[in-house]
Amino acid sequence: MKRQPDLLWILVILFGLGVVTTGYAQSLWANKTDAPIEIAQQPQPFKR
Template identity: 75%
Template sequence: MKRKPDLLWILVILFGLGVVTTGYAQGLWSGKKDLPVEIVQQQPQQSTLFKR
């Protein structure tokens, strides 16, 4: 008869997967900071609806 895995081991495995996934995601996120960022300011558009 096979023994079911304890709830503690299931939680440990899920926690480990969460730590690995978070580390991987942060690694991807921090790698994108090296890319050049172009800042473009838009000119305010004037509305012609209320002009006479």
Template identity: 75%
Template sequence: MRRKPDLMWILVLVFTLGVVTTGYTQSYFDRPAAAVEAESISPE
């Protein structure tokens, strides 16, 4: 019975790392797109 909580914490850790990595990756890819969009909007 001692193994099940350990497995649960490993799954929670993996899930949390996946969420953090996904959020970081999305913000990383959204930033250049926003910069390119801002440049195309500027009148210069």
């Protein structure tokens, strides 16, 4: 009689893989230096 893995363990493994994958993707995104960076400047009020 084979015992099927609990649904909880499957969800835990999927969640862990998601966390690892997200962390890896964010580290790749942060290390990318050739990505265009948008800098939005606020219009400065005219001062005398």
